[in-house]
Amino acid sequence: MQPNTFTSSPILTRADTVFTDLRQRIVEGDIFTGSKLSEPELAKHYEISRSTLRDALSRLEGCGLLERKANIGYRVVTLSTEQLLEIFRVRESLEGTACRLAAKNMSKEQIDDLRKLLVIHNQTKSLQQGEAYMQEEGDLDFHFRIVMGSGNKLLIRLLCEELYYLVRMYRFQFGMASPRAKKAFREHENIIQAIEDKDGELAEILMRRHISASRLNVENRMNTL
Amino acid sequence: MQPNTFTSSPILTRADTVFTDLRQRIVEGDIFTGSKLSEPELAKHYEISRSTLRDALSRLEGCGLLERKANIGYRVVTLSTEQLLEIFRVRESLEGTACRLAAKNMSKEQIDDLRKLLVIHNQTKSLQQGEAYMQEEGDLDFHFRIVMGSGNKLLIRLLCEELYYLVRMYRFQFGMASPRAKKAFREHENIIQAIEDKDGELAEILMRRHISASRLNVENRMNTL
DNA sequence: CTTACAAATATTGTCGACAATTATTCTTGA
């Protein structure tokens, strides 16, 4: 039997750990956007064979973090304003639906936890004013929990296991220190309220507006440059 | 230089062809839902090594057609009514957005082609009444073109390269010969009209209702059993 | 000096073999 007895141990293979590590390095910009990955080099770095490295790489491709061309290899996706806007469109769509479902499916306990989270984020925000990044991570945490609360496994996979890594990548590398912090906080509160009231229709609308506002923010900034 | 000169030849590797063939076999139910795939057996069947087979398998996992457990292997995803409903929810969301964007971005020519397609499908439908499957394929073709018309590459990837294969898999194996054929056709016409009118808001609403109706159809059928 | 082509180098695609893990069969005891 496995080491840990009944915690449904998620057996970790070598490829798994390399996959996770590479994902973090890509998201955090330690491996540059658009750069080509050298299989021999990476395999040597992790002290594994190219086979298990390629296993990890193919999974990163599945997440949308890498692109692959036959006989040429993998490269990190290139971040562009266009792609960022596309992601916002998809988030607006999917998270709106997730929010509607969350209003129907989230338990009282889950909703309370979400409220507490919001309070904590608000406090730390006012305390250490400069830490824009942690604030953004808190924002994503909020969105993450709502998607989980939708109970729709497909939504969870698409958003939490794929898109959100791209989102974090943009935040790390573009630095989304938006001037929407206070507004966004209030919007979060209103969304929770709608969920608590089991008003799925309103919850969806509020979430869509919330994300749409971020997108417009980026579009405006782009046009003024 | 490559054989074909400037048609941006998509170089086909062995893994590519096996990937495509396996995908079709899974979608069409030639490889059973929920069944475990034996790597040695498949490799022997295709006369390739396990390495290149695993390359193909990992890509199928990325498409959501296969699941993988460490030290146990790949198995075809199991189709369930719950998952089918989840897919409908996601389609409703994403295709609604795609339709809104299509109304903004599709060219006159693209729209005309779409109309012609609809006419053809309607004719063949009335001619060979029994062929429910081809009719369904035509439906998916319609949806496919609208997504392409959205111009959003992320949407295109998520829907055309992932979800639609799952949808086709359900149709093949559950046989969605719905009684909605005539209604669906009119709905398609109305959607095209909204797109032609550049009324994105209406186009989105119509598409969402169109897909929602299919979902409700499945839900009702499920409840009456 | 630049361009076009050829040789050499490096990288990816593919292969077969071994190690680690899982599944099956066989044995043994009650």
Add this chain to the structure above:
DNA sequence: TCAAGAATAATTGTCGACAATATTTGTAAG
């Protein structure tokens, strides 16, 4: 006969090597 454990077989994870393709370097002609 059945159950539990050991031995065996089969499968997946990992490795290193070779073949096919792409990139770079080198060379020669214009």
